[in-house]
Amino acid sequence: EAQVTQNPRYLITVTGKKLTVTCSQNMNHEYMSWYRQDPGLGLRQIYYSMNVEVTDKGDVPEGYKVSRKEKRNFPLILESPSPNQTSLYFCASSLRGGAYYEQYFGPGTRLTVT
């Protein structure tokens, strides 16, 4: 089944404890992206990747890192999480970057930083 998977789905952690949220797609998509969703602010792009080894900042990259060593995986790293990173996170992928390619979303990861 074609899908985008994220792990973990729920995570409660403490300030400063490094964490990684994994994202994997099995559709051979070139474009992958991370978003956070906050009440009243909607979805905002954190980082995106046009292809392997090509990543770039979105609107809200501060406090996050990403890497794209393989086409299927695009992990999101929080080196030193803070409470303002408490949010719902989505990974998504599409065949290519561009206006005419459907995005496929992962199920979301709800992160709480205390």
Add this chain to the structure above:
Amino acid sequence: KNEVEQSPQNLTAQEGEFITINCSYSVGISALHWLQQHPGGGIVSLFMLSSGKKKHGRLIATINIQEKHSSLHITASHPRDSAVYICAVPPSHYTGNQFYFGTGTSLTVIP
């Protein structure tokens, strides 16, 4: 900054009503996407359109690129249509490689 605005923010309708959700944007675009976020949180793509109108079942999306406006219509609404509907401006030579989203319209359809 690329602005994408949706209205209304919240909408409650009786089953069977015709529903319209609006999206306007401040930049030139090549196309626009409509997404649906289920109450459980999952997000799916409903439409991608660059001109005119697209229809899928009871859902109809229209766009006027020159006026920078798109609408999502739901005919004969049903409680299972209750969800958050999000418009998104995808990457293009106007906006670069990023996506920009409206804040969403929360729809509740009452039986």
